[in-house]
Amino acid sequence: MKKIMEERYFKAPWGKVAMVSWGKPSGVPVLLVHGHMDTAATFIPLLEYLPDNYYYVGLDLPGHGKSDYFPAGVMPNQLHFIETLQLAIEHLRWERFIYISHSMGAILGIYFNAVYPGQISKIVNLDPGPPIYWFAFSKNLSMWFEALYNNYYENLNRITNENPKLHTHESAKRAVIRNRNLTEKQAEIILSRSIIPVDEEKIRLSWDVKMKHIGQPPLSKDFLFILMTNNSPPTLNLMAQGQEYVVSWGNEKGQPVLLVHGRQDSAATFLPLLEFLPRSHYYVALDFPGHGNSTPFPVGVALTRIHFVAALKEVVDHLQWRNFVYIAHSMGSEMGMLYNVLHPGRISKFILLDPVLAFQRLQLRNFPDFFELFYSNYYDNYDEHNNNNKVYKKEEAIKAVQKARGLNKYQAELVLSRNLQPVGNHIYRYIYRWFALLI
Incomplete structure (x- = not known):
């Protein structure tokens, strides 16, 4: 009723x-x-x-x-x-x-x-x-x-x-959708009690800026x-149910293309590339769990690459794609190869960007070294990897990413555009979980 x-x-x-x-x-x-x-x-x-x-x-x-x-x-x-x-x-x-x-x-x-x-x-x-x-x-x-x-x-x-x-109703709705990762319907609900008309076209939001x-x-x-x-x-x-966050570009009726980022990155890594790709295709990029806007895996045992292959399957099943082109960067290349073994025939073409280091990790030659790096190290430093609450000012975070990954400022800002969470006024923490270092 x-x-x-x-x-x-x-x-x-x-x-x-x-x-x-x-x-x-x-x-x-x-x-x-x-x-x-x-x-x-x-x-x-x-x-x-x-x-x-x-x-x-x-x-x-x-x-x-x-x-x-x-x-x-x-x-x-x-x-x-x-x-x-x-x-x-x-x-x-x-x-x-x-x-x-x-x-x-x-x-x-x-x-x-x-x-x-x-x-x-x-x-x-x-x-x-x-x-x-x-x-x-x-x-x-x-x-x-x-x-x-x-x-x-x-x-x-x-x-x-x-x-x-001042906004138009449409620009206010787009701002709420963008800033709060909401659907159009959710944004309309939020705005239903938060709009003050200024004239026939313009509105302002009723939220007090002090809030x-x-x-x-x-x-x-x-x-x-x-x-x-x-x-x-x-x-x-x-608690809110976990979700994998995807973003899309292009013609939904076009040939489907899945964009898969590397470790401690996000869907934003493909933004510069998209300007050079044909507009007749439909591009969907995901944030892996624990990266970007996606919910992390639950804290617990050490993650393996297979966990992320399972996440890929969830995305492809959600999109209801039978065949698609797979474009990946770094660790995303590994995920694609493993996905193709488990689900042969679904990927029609591969384009792998900088896959060499990722593939080297697949070559298991010394099992004790492998176990020490990926498992002993994780459990020896369990609290640090799962409960790291370090926070940064935005400029500090940008400089840290530049130094750690050898990026210029534009590239670091791109990486952080989906990987910084505000926890106070001008104070942030990294979204990607520290245990993702050891997958």
């Missing part, structure tokens, strides 16, 4: 807080709390699958969606949102309620339950990992302070006085554990 959405709001000391509700107020109360730079609309697809005998209320956090901004001045902090949640609960006159969150909303639920124990009866957190991961950097207080606070106040004038960028810089307490992992377990109601944490 399709649920009817109703708009509502309440007044906070700083302005209006917008909410939407679904269902009958007599139902079991459920609060829906979105993540960073999102809105209550993020729950719309989920609601169609939830039971009808509950009363669902989602709010737009201040500076998001249709809610007013926090006043300009000091840097907003995650704890400020706890006051917003409590004001919403008081407005709704709920004594106990179920809490469903996405991303940053999970952290807010942990704080709320610690400050107001007993009000939340159950918690369901959707993809809570990324915001919790940020606490790993709290142990380096100087880096944490630099990333969150110094950067905010050094740029305060720009942040508080910057004129909002890009949300502070948080520097909690140790031990104290965070206490917050998450003391007086905790029954909690279900659901």
Whole structure:
């Protein structure tokens, strides 16, 4: 049964807080709390699958969606949102309620339950990992302070006085799709509560630019554990399902061509080459698991090349290709040869770029040396390979890649275009997993 959405709001000391509700107020109360730079609309697809005998209320956090901004001045902090949640609960006159969150909303639920124990009866957190991961950097207080606070106040004038960028609806949608790796439908949902018309053609986004810089307490992992377990109601944490990310160019009806990158690289490595390839073909490039925008393999045993051949098979099956041209760089050459042995007749032509070093690894002559390099080394340094949290400023990352791989700046920027993940203001970590060094 399709649920009817109703708009509502309440007044906070700083302005209006917008909410939407679904269902009958007599139902079991459920609060829906979105993540960073999102809105209550993020729950719309989920609601169609939830039971009808509950009363669902989602709010737009201040500076998001249709809610007013926090006043300009000091840097907003995650704890400020706890006051917003409590004001919403008081407005709704709920004594106990179920809490469903996405991303940053999970952290807010942990704080709320610690400050107001007993009000939340159950918690369901959707993809809570990324915001919790940020606490790993709290142990380096100087880096944490630099990333969150110094950067905010050094740029305060720009942040508080910057004129909002104007878009057409189409350009705003393309920007959201590009920046957040969403489908067109997902981008439309995000924008449904985040657009302010300026004139007949132009719009601006309603997100408060200050919300890009949300502070948080520097909690140790031990104290965070206490917050998450003391007086905790029954909690279900659901992580996003892993995915392999592919990008495509050209005519979908053209001859299919699969582009496969090398170790610690991504689909972006083929961007310069595409300018010279015929436009009559259909090119699809993937990011291997643990590279670019694809989800890493689970942490555990040492990876082998066969794991990546399995990933290739998943991509080809998804594309429903029976025959295709295979273009690869470096390690991708090995993957193609192994794939062809396991699935003969599927690859019609090979083009291998710089395959020599990759093929040398296939020549197993000294088994003890092979075992030492690929297995003993992995398990002797297990924690380093699986839990490396080193972070960089962007220029530092570019210089490190230039030095390690003998690239010029343009080439290093190309490699990093799909391999850097922001973890704070102007602070990044490499996306590719360190255990990929030993495949």
